[in-house]
Amino acid sequence: MALATGTVAERVAALRERVDDVSVAAGRAAGSVAILAVTKKHPREAVLQALGAGLADIGENYVQEAREKYVDLPPCTRHFIGHVQTNKAKAVAGLFDVVQSVDRLDAGLALAKASRDAGRRLRVLVQVNVSPSERFGAAPREAPGLAARLRDEGLDVDGVMAIGPLDGDVDGAFARARETFEQVGGTTLSLGMSGDWERAVRYGSTMIRIGTAIFGPRPAKERNAA
Ligand SMILES: *Cc1c(COP(=O)(O)O)cnc(C)c1O
Numbered sequence: 001m002a003l004a005t006g007t008v009a010e011r012v013a014a015l016r017e018r019v020d021d022v023s024v025a026a027g028r029a030a031g032s033v034a035i036l037a038v039t040k041k042h043p044r045e046a047v048l049q050a051l052g053a054g055l056a057d058i059g060e061n062y063v064q065e066a067r068e069k070y071v072d073l074p075p076c077t078r079h080f081i082g083h084v085q086t087n088k089a090k091a092v093a094g095l096f097d098v099v100q101s102v103d104r105l106d107a108g109l110a111l112a113k114a115s116r117d118a119g120r121r122l123r124v125l126v127q128v129n130v131s132p133s134e135r136f137g138a139a140p141r142e143a144p145g146l147a148a149r150l151r152d153e154g155l156d157v158d159g160v161m162a163i164g165p166l167d168g169d170v171d172g173a174f175a176r177a178r179e180t181f182e183q184v185g186g187t188t189l190s191l192g193m194s195g196d197w198e199r200a201v202r203y204g205s206t207m208i209r210i211g212t213a214i215f216g217p218r219p220a221k222e223r224n225a226a
Pocket residue numbers: 038040061081082163193194195209210211212213
């Protein structure tokens with residue numbers, strides 16, 4: 001991963017170009033991979049900079065941060081990528097357009113109820129666990145059944161999100177993510193972060209989730225916070 005230099009707009013432009021190059025080299029169309037700007041632990045200004053740089057998708061891991069930052073934003077799609085706590089389902093359904101991290105039935109049911117109560121149809125992805133270093137995520141073999149059940153509940157299940165392993169068998173993990181996406185159906189395979197997005201694009205990712213390569217390093221202690 002190249003060290004982030006320049007302004008956010010310059011980094012986004014350079015990243016967009018590289019993503020298109022890697023896509024084309026993998027036999028895919030330029031522009032077929034969306035860049036989701038992950039702004040966790042960065043200020044609201046970072047969100048505005050990402051949108052100003054032409055990105056349409058932004059993501060947060062924590063409800064409280066989104067409450068502070070997702071105020072009066074220009075048009076964009078807001079993605080929740082953190083662990084879904086059932087007691088926060090109503091807040092999540094109210095603050096976000098897409099919930100990428102539905103990894104179990106009770107979280108999905110709580111989101112389905114919250115979105116029914118709000119009179120809207122929430123778009124979600126099933127988070128699949130393809131890595132021994134990852135705590136959350138449905139087992140790949142359970143994902144198609146979970147997706148079917150959530151569709152019955154009225155959620156718009158649009159694909160799969162997965163987090164790659166910190167080390168070890170990245171290819172195996174990404175191959176499992178793609179295979180599960182094919183079984184679940186939908187249009188979005190959310191796969192790849194600053195350190196592994198090139199490989200994710202080669203495995204068919206349609207959305208890479210990028211924080212560090214756009215905004216630089218986060219302040220310490222963000223990992224594993226609830
Ligand atoms: C923080 C985070 C990212 C972005 O990670 P970077 O390595 O900074 O690009 C992507 N996806 C999820 C689920 C995250 O929590």
